[in-house]
Every structure is written in structure tokens, then in C-alpha cells.
Amino acid sequence: MNVSIIGAGMIPVREHWSKGIRELAAEAAELALADAGIAQVDAMYVGNAYGATFNQQTQLGSLIGSALGMRGIEAFTCEAGDASGGVALRTACLAVESGLLRSALVVGVEKATDIVGPARVGARNISLDADLESVNGVTMTALAALLMRRYMHQNDLTLSDFEGFSINAHSNGAVNPCAMYRNKLRDGTFAKAPMIADPVSLFDCAPDGDGAAAVVLVKSDLAADMVPQPVQICASAVATDQFMLQDRDDPLQFAAIGKSFRDALEQAQLRREDIDLFELHDAYTIMTALALEAMGYCLPGAGWMLASDGGSHISLDGDLPISTFGGLKSRGNPGGAAGIYQAVESALQLRESAGPNQVPGARRALIQNVAGPGSTVVTHILQRQPDEA
């Protein structure tokens, strides 16, 4: 793929009570445009999942375009639940790669915290199966819990076998100024956390947050003349699975994660070992374990082991760094914006501008945005743009 990121920006994930969805989006967009050194683009694609139910707001393309003064711009929302950011990035890649557009702005935005408690849980449930899951009082967290219980049962595990993922995320998030929860987790506190849906506890779950992140894309050959350190998107792949976990041959096997990962590697002509860091969709610790298994980094049932040994495999200087800015767990989960946070964070890594979150010598990053429990999966591979591109 001949598309590059020339600008990237994100705002801290917080409870932004004084800002609406348009202010959040516009702030991130302005940061990305300023970073790219341009003021206008041919189109804007918005990644947003829950505007309709969190904010009673749709048509975010026109709304945010108006806020940015981009009168007349082609702009619309791309939605695929929590993978909305990923599919917005994918849409922009297709548009720029095709040559129909010279440049595209991708803005991921979510304003989650204006509603709380059961109202927010219900509002999030629009990305589950309305007729067969939500109507039964099932939630996203309940599905994660069903997966985790079954996984623990089959592999004879305890709660603390998952703590390494959260400890790593919080260790990285603690030094990221944009992270929502910058506290480190001490050994042993994980297993004592209050249950949200047994066995999923507070420290297994990523917190909902308000946030916005944006990137600017152009063709790679143009990018080289526009900014000193363009970041090339060398693969972009979307796959879907049976919508509900109950309908899959084995609910613990995430086929869409495996497929989009393999498709992305094939596009980029890379091997698994060529990837230097991973921003996975760590909305729940069990999802991280199952994603690593589906991508073949370990055998089925062994994903949790990658969090053991004090997290040395997955830390910033490990052989498989994940959640390098805190992931969804510590940076926060801004719904449809999460996939664009992953892109911005990875761009910073590849420019070696990640400060205390830097993965030494990172040349290629894999970002994976997942909706529902693996129903829609978007994988992109980013790399330092070679000089000849």
C-alpha cells in the first residue's frame, strides 16, 4: 500500500465534561493538521461508534466539518462498533490509495461519559445482537466473562494468571500524559479487585473515556516531500466472523483476528517476527490472550503465559511489546476513537517521538481494532517510510 501518515494528533482520554463531541473531534483534527503542516484535505472520515446512543448525534462528518470550517468537504462516519476507528482508517486508505483523493483526514471520536451506569451499559449494547443477546440482558462485559470463565476452565487457570497484561498496560500508561488512569498496579492487587462480571474484575476491563485522535493521509511519494518523517501504512485488512460468539465453532478461537492478521502480513510481505510492537484491542485481559493466540504468537490456551515472567515479553523492551502507551486498559477506551489512538501512538513510536513510551528501534508496528468479541477486526501495519518510497 502506497499511503502514508503525514500528521498525527490526540487529546488526553478523560471525562471531558466541559467539551462536546465536536470540540473533542476538532481539537484532535487541528493537532493532526498542524503536525502535517496543512490546513485543508480532500475528505474527512470519522470513526465513531456510539454517537447515536451516547450523544443523540449522528451526521458527525458534517458536524465536525462545520466546526473545522471545512465547508463543502466530503465527510461521513464509518461505523463498526468499537472497530469504528479502524474502519475509518481503512476507508481513508482505500480512498487515497485509489487516487480518487489526494489527502484524507481520519478523526476518531467518542464522548462517553455524559451518561453513566445502566444507561451507558445499555447505550453500548447497540453493538451486540439486539434480538438474541441484548434482549436477554447480556452485555459486552458479560460476554468477556463467559469467554474468560471457559478459558480458565479449559486451561486450569486462576485470576492472577491474567494480571501481567494489566500491570504492563498501567506501567506504560503511567508515563503517557494522554492516558486516563496513570496509576501503576501493584502485584497482588489485581486478584482482589471488585468483580464486574465474575471472573472479569475492574482491573480486567478497560475504562470508557472521552477522547479524540486524528491522522492525515496522503500518497507515500507525496508524503516524502511534505514532512521529514512520514509513516507508511503498508497493510490494511478487515475481516468479520460469525456475529455472535455462540454461533462460532469454538468461541475461544478468534478467526477474524487470525484472518485479518494473516491478510495484513501477506499484503506487506512480512513475517510475524518482523513486527516490533503491537497495539492490540485490550478491552479485556482475556481478549489480549485470545488475540495473541489467534495470531499464532503462541499455541491455543497459552496466550496468558505471555503475560507471565513479570511481563518481560510484553514490556517496552520485550520481544513482543504491547499496549505501549497503556492500551485501552490504562490509556482508556474511547470507543470508536480507540483505533485512531492506536495509529497515532504507533506513528509516534516509528518516528522515535514516543518519549518514555518509546520501544527502542521500532521500525514496524501492528495495530488491531476489534469490535464486539471479534466480530469485526481491522488490522493495519505501519512502518518507517523507506527513503525510496
Next chain:
Amino acid sequence: MLDQESRDSDTQYSRAAGRASAKGGTVYSYTLLQEPPLGYESQAPYYVAWVELDDGGLVTAQLTDIDGPVQIGDRVEMVTRKLTTDGPQGMIVYGYKFRPAL
């Protein structure tokens, strides 16, 4: 890519039809949900489970009439129960739940 054989003949609809006669099953996984969505608060905390039906396939549903510990492998049976109420008139939404096999 365009040939019909690349599509599953085993669709969600055909699976559901094959399942319609099943009443009994075993608990495949379960959770005690503490944070309910709007409309389900009065029942919380409540059990949600995957039930493996005797005729094959998993169903996602609540467990009801539970008065002891739940375990994977427990025998359960399907019953009709109130799921929630809808709208200002309090229209009752009925559906299926599973209770311990009698």
C-alpha cells in the same frame, strides 16, 4: 470469490431452526453480571450463561431460579420468563431463560 461454494450452507438461520426443539442443556460458561443495562437493573445481579443444548449449539441466556453455586456442566432446562418491561405502559417482554433441571 463469487462462487456460491464460498458461502456457508450452515447459516445462523439454519442453526436456529435445528435448535428449536431443544429444551435441555448444560452450562458451558457463566457469569454473575453486576452492571446491568437500562431496563434490567431490578434483576441485578443476575447470571448470564452459554448453555450447550442437548441437540447441539450454544445459546446465550440468563439463568434463573438459582439458589446455590453454579458450575460449568450443570444441567439446565429452558423456561419462559419475563425479560424486561418496555415503554411507559410497562409492556412485558417475555423470552427464554434456563433454570436448574428439575
